[in-house]
Amino acid sequence: MKALDHARRGTALAVHDLSISLVSAAPIVENVGFALPPGGSLGIVGESGSGKTTLAMALVGHTGPGIRIASGRVEIAGRDILAAGPKEVAALRGRQIAYVPQDAPSALNPSMRAGDIVAEMLRIHAPERYGSDSIAKAMDLVDLPSDSAFLKRYPHQLSGGQQQRLAIAAAMAAEPRVLVLDEPTTGLDMITQKRILDEVGRLRARTGVAVVVISHDLEVVEELCDATLVLYAGRVVEQGPTRALLKVPAHPYTRGLIGAVARPGVRPRGMYGSAPPPNRRKGGCLFSPRCPQAHDDCREVNPAPQKAGPEHWVSCPYHVEKTIVEAAPIGERKRDTCEIPVLDIRDLTVAYRGQRVLKNVSLTIQRGERVALLGQSGSGKTTLGRCVAGLVDREAGDIRLNGTPLSPRVARRPRDQLRAVQMVLQNPYVSFNPQFTIGATLRRTMRMLCDPGRAAQPDRPRLLHLLERVRLPAEAADAYPAQLSGGELQRAAIAQALACAPDLIICDEATSALDVSVQAVVIELLRDLTEDEGVSLLVISHDLGVVGSISDRIYVLDQGLIVEHAPTPVLLASPKSDLAKRLIASRPDTAAGSTVFHATSQRTEKTHDTLHP
Amino acid sequence: MSLKSIFGANTMSRFLLMRTVSGAGLVLVVCLATFVAVTLLPGDAANFVSGRSASPERLAEVRERLNLNDPVAERFFRWGLRAVQGDLGPALTSPRQVSEIIAPRLRNSLILASIAAALLVPLAVATGALAGALAGGSMDRGLSVISLVLLSMPEFFLGTLLAYWLGVKWHLFPPIALFDAAQGPWSNPAVLVLPCLTLVITNLGYPARIIRANVAEAMSGRVVLTARLNGIPERRIVWKYALRNCLAPGIQVISLTLLYLLGGIIVVENVFQFPGIGTLAVEATQQRDLNVVLGLVATITVIYALVMLLTDTLIILVTPKLRTLRF
Amino acid sequence: MHLRELSPSGIVGTGIVLGVVAIALFGPIFFSGSTEIVGRPFMMPTPGHPLGLDGYGRDVLTRLMNGGLTILLLVTATTALVYAVGIPVGLFTALHSRALSASALWLFDCLLAFPPLLLVLLLAASTAGGVTAAVIAVAASQVPWVTRLVRAAASEVATSGYVDAARLRGESTWSIMWRELLPNIRATMLADLGLRITVSILLITSASFLGVGLRPPTADWGLMAAENRNGLALQPWAVLAPAAMIALLTVGVNLMFDAWPKTSGRRHSAELTENVA
């Protein structure tokens, strides 16, 4: 077995003091070093902007345009791939180290058949083993069929999960010693995510390949990796055995990340602010501006790595202080249920291109209630949200707002109805017209939606108040969308939704494009707003964690049908529908297995018991 | 056998049927528009038939002969019925049939256009692909400047220069396309050189630039990056991962260029006095032979529809995603 | 936009265009008498006539200085016409992809079946000919392209959240078209503008050559190049000088607009994330 050869050789991949910078010398990644034994696995965790993809590509000897290696070595099979010539690099890639990029489906050659994609790697990197047997073996590794009908399919004829697995199969075809997986689960639904993680785990066991996993998702790293490296703004802040690192996180940033993970029944705690981009990184601890336990010298002194445990290093001199509070369980909430529901959907049917996307869907939301719509991609949940908003025409059914019928088309709705129903959309980066400042857009919304009496009031104070409610600084009013981070934009989008006292806010995957720390901020904000202002919330999501951490009640939508609906704790505790069961089973925190996240989840369940007799 | 049983099973032929119907509709609408425009002209066709020496009696007679007194709709219907059978009616300014006039001219033009296309397409693809694959390099920049200059050169200007330098001054090729009308340009192939050269040079810039942009985009795209990161040899990357996936936009721009070529031919033929549809179009419009103009429009529209159909078919054939699509 | 944000080729292009436009605008002020006959036809350059005389014995330099305005005006008119039709239709059909839009687009596509110059000839034949027909025909042959482009770019923008947001706050279709869509397809439009202007220049010039656009004795670069072709052997400057101006204009326009999109818009923030790789 090849794996045995690897074992005898020592390290599969060694990175020594690697620094990568822009051509302008602004550092993207600084002083990263680790060693990966054959068959070992390492997770590299970081938020967007942390430089993790740049690092991942450097592992296979690639630097993009405008980027250069400042110092360091990446040793694969005893060779420094960074110092190797083009021929040698080409020989190392694929055979010694293979790379599966972020969003692998879109990186598959659309004009090559599945079988050819795998065969290509074999033919080029392992011609001696080229043949249908080897192709079948590679497909088998990731549980893909290897019959000729399947091999003849083109990537677009495969599902997202199959495409992801095909990319892994191709990368593994020549049996490399190291496999680099960049965000292997991003963009996949929960059940498929789970499946991919399982496949990768099996793969490791069967081939003994060493795996480097790049992810923003702590749960993925927990499931897949023996060791973890936490990257913040290009610097390693913590590094150690995964279990130890997640259980007893030493760095305030790591602790913040763990606290920010959205889990059913838990109030995630967000971290405000964002990591500085390469050209704005100064001396001192880069996390210090966001750090709740920052000391004065943190801003000046670059912290040196300190030992926090066996093979566990942390770059924080104050790591023992642990000022961050644990994520808190959800508390009790009083609701009035006897009045007319804010939103009452009866037998809604929507067709799109001749296909029924929603079939006889009924749903109600009470004043101040947070209702979640949970479903896989393609289940019709977004359509439902857009239909309520009036952006999608319905075929049949009735939607009432506070008892009065809502016109199917937004263009026909009176101002009062427009004001009442607001929406926060998935991608914060396109939520605002880049041509106008945030303030200009918010002012326009206020002018158009608020009743004329209020509209007569001076703009500026109301605008500032609005921004304050979503905890944005006053300067945000004069900023263009491109000058704000995703989290800030999403809060501005919430501000826009709140501008004129809405009755209902529809959040369509409002957090899925955000980093974990920011997602938590938004969830917190939404919770607080509903509690303080009595706004109702319709949260549309595929993410059980988000749904579970925010909602009072959950509707489960499967292929256009509501298959189950129940109060959140009830549904989490005893799912009835097949889909809900599978979703719950797919999460490391809700299913058995996670030592870090599952414990808290059990804790919440206890509290729920007291909530709902 | 029902249509569905013929076309239902195979999505490709169903698509072709759809496109053919839409193409036929296009031809119909374009011809109708031209017919109406031509009919609504000040002074009717009879004037142009008889010209300066037309007496009122003669005008009436001609009007009768050409059925100009019938309603427009009826005339179009009758014209259309005959046109489908390849009969484009009588010319106004000549005793001959329009199809008889157009046929040899069309043949000449098609020969010219085909040779130009046969040179242009590989040249455009090669330079575009080369510049795209080496995007950012000095070769790319050089080609980009050259293509820009070519792009901005009016056909008549380049044609005049070539005719003068290569034809009159250096006696390399005949500057005027004189050849035996019955046999077509093959009777004196040398006359094709300068018109072809002009067409190729002036039409090269646009497709080369578009192909370059597509290839450059593909070369910097995720598919190519991933292939590189997995050690696929560069040559194979260029062919199988970049160029292969640029085929569809390439075909699109090439077909567009061929249609532009059809337009450019009007100028080039007039520069070199090449007896094709381009010179015919100018003659017919100058002499207001509206039946010939109509015939030309119909012919060119059919060619356009055919090229579009072919383009779409090819694009579907080379794009797996489209090829396997269920319509 | 700041000049320093332009690439070197963009600066060169902008410089060329400004120079050519300056000649076109100010030339007629300093050089008058473009139709005056001052000597033998096709006289070679002399100190008094540095570019020689044309086929009618008129001073080429004077005509060159007077010949830019018409082409600039015509191109501006054509381009304005193209965008005046193409943008609203493109924007509207991007928002409403229903039967009406589909048939409008299909009808527009019918225009594509005409090679542009055939359209020019046809319009010239069916009207009195002249400049108006040429401008309309050249514009008509380009409208489908602009409409397609606007529609494609705007359709993409139309799926953006901010367009939904605009709808949700009750903005009218009109206001969505102009406020939300148009400013955000500017970069695409600018990238295309260079090509549109080039095509317009070439078509209008070629129309003059075929005798259906501008008419003599107008001083116009295209017309000058076309009508003095006969004298290429006798006095090349009468052809080369106006042709060079046209070439300068088109090359400059292309260089300029090629450089613009990269610097237009308001995306001047620190976007540099790991996506740069």
Place this chain on the structure above:
Amino acid sequence: MTKTNRVRLSDRIFARFRENRARTPALAACLGAGLMIAGPWAALAETPQVGGTLRAAWVGGGAADKLDPTTWLTILELARISAVFDRLTKINENGKPELMLAQAMTPNADASVWTVKLRPGVKFHDGSPLTARDVLYSFKSAIGRGYFAATNFSMIDLQKSRMVDDLTIEFVLNAPNAEFDRVVSDASASIIKDGTTDFSTTAIGTGPYKIVNWVPGVRTELTRNEAYWGNPVALDKLDMIEIDDDNARINALLSGQIDLAVNVPPYFASQLEGAPGYSVAYGSGSTAPAFYMRQDKPPFDKAEVRQALRLAIDRKKCVEVALDGRGTVGNDLFGPSHPSYARDIPQREYDPEAARKLLDKAGIGELQVELVTAPVVGMLECATVFKESAKKAGIEISIRQISPADLYNTQSVYLQVPFGTTEWKGVSFQEMARTGLLQSSFANETANKNPAFDAAFAKAEAALDPAARNAQFAALQRSLWDDGGYIVWGIQTPVTAFSDRVGGYEGLAGAEVGFLPSGIGNLWIKH
């Protein structure tokens, strides 16, 4: 200047193509030139050599062309008709009628009956003999087909005219006409075969050339008629190629693709004059571009307006600008090369002051008129000059430009607009009058409807003595010069260029190529 005695590279390249093909005569005609002229120039004889192909480029014509001799419009068509057909008489270099197919033409005492005796032994191209029947049919058919012939030959009484014997015809005229021998020299009077109705594909005449291949708007290939009644022409073949574009025509000449080019732009003429390998012939000029004013429409119904406008045009400048100086100033009359032209009438000069006075006298003062014109033969340029020069006379001319095709659109422009543009080619005053100045004339552009004029014209035509006749014509021209409706501002001088291969063009001097049937007949090729 360019040397023509070089073998083209392309000819060498394509020689192999040619060897593999059957050499049709047409092919050889197209391709031969480059190789054939590759020889020394020394051994040139000045006597006409028999044989060879002349490739000549003409302007005009198009797909619309027919071979019908009555419908010709361009000089190309005229040349072709002259090559293929003969007439009873022709106008010779001195402007006098000369017998062609007629052996004798004798009028009776008052010139109301003309007896024509035909030349015996004349054969048509298809071998059939020429008879009196053919001649009668030719005139009947020409009149029947309409066009100009209908008015030009309206004096013939077709009912009474008869065939005396196989070679004798008696033409009975409606009114005496002393110039009948001149009338029948018109190209419309070309003699065709009895029963010919179709002119769309070929033409059978008795002329010096036979048509072998004709592609309308492209080229006409003619061969020598060996059975010609006169001296057969020297050329084996005459290739009449249509090249409308000036630049193309000159390029073709300079690159040796053709041997003769008509309508050469004047600035090229001076270049070619001194160049070795080429020579140039200047025609005397007979094409007269003109503006017409309709006397039945205001304000042109006032003679003073017409006179003022004629004084307000700067003719010299017009000729200089519109005809590139290669032409002569016109005197508002047609046919200066014909004997009937009134040479004694003084040249009208540019006199804006006199024009202004005339208008003031008529109580008009400021005059505003619209001139309809198209960009043909310098008309637009001339109109521009006219506009400028008329300003000084207080006349505001606005120019309405139309497409050349519309110039003779009888519904919207021709004979409809009060102030328009026309052009007459090589006609004498008499022909012009018959076609355009009599009450019955179809092309009465100036609305010259004057019974007294008609009567005086008929009287003049009947005058047997040429001097007396021309004196009467001159008087009529004087009346037109005084207050007619034409502004004839210039007469074009056509320029024809030849390569040195061509001989016999000296005879062309004084006439536009093609206007004289003998002109083409005299050309020969040096080889």
